[in-house]
Amino acid sequence: MGPTYAQIKLENPFIRREVEVSALVDSGSVFLIVPEHLALQLGFDTTEVWRREVVLANAQRASVPMIGPIRVWFGDRCCDTSALVLGDEPLLGAVPMEMMDLVVHPATRKLSVNPASPYVPVAVTK
Numbered sequence: 001m002g003p004t005y006a007q008i009k010l011e012n013p014f015i016r017r018e019v020e021v022s023a024l025v026d027s028g029s030v031f032l033i034v035p036e037h038l039a040l041q042l043g044f045d046t047t048e049v050w051r052r053e054v055v056l057a058n059a060q061r062a063s064v065p066m067i068g069p070i071r072v073w074f075g076d077r078c079c080d081t082s083a084l085v086l087g088d089e090p091l092l093g094a095v096p097m098e099m100m101d102l103v104v105h106p107a108t109r110k111l112s113v114n115p116a117s118p119y120v121p122v123a124v125t126k
Contacts (some may be wrong), residue, residue, distance in 0.1 A: 009073035029093035
């Protein structure tokens with residue numbers, strides 16, 4: 001199985017600025033990640049934000065900016081979350097995917113709404 005990419009829309013809900021991007025879909029990652037140029041394009045000030053300690057893929061620790069709220073759209077589903085400012089491409093992690101009730105199909109490398117809840121997102125709360 002290779003990487004999965006999906007077209008998503010990111011929005012700063014305070015100033016109604018949005019951008020459509022192709023994001024790497026990674027259910028093994030937790031957060032939404034956006035590169036700094038996208039955070040700036042959306043109108044976030046990455047110097048005046050909360051910082052989050054993260055462990056990178058190479059096992060090193062880093063303190064990175066965390067912006068939000070940021071609205072994420074996939075088709076007609078959306079969620080409000082925070083995003084880490086890091087790297088050189090957007091990454092859609094497990095938290096926003098769970099919030100929108102999305103699933104990854106490994107064989108086709110496609111992201112889609114959960115077929116068990118095709119009309120509205122459902123969340124397990126127990």
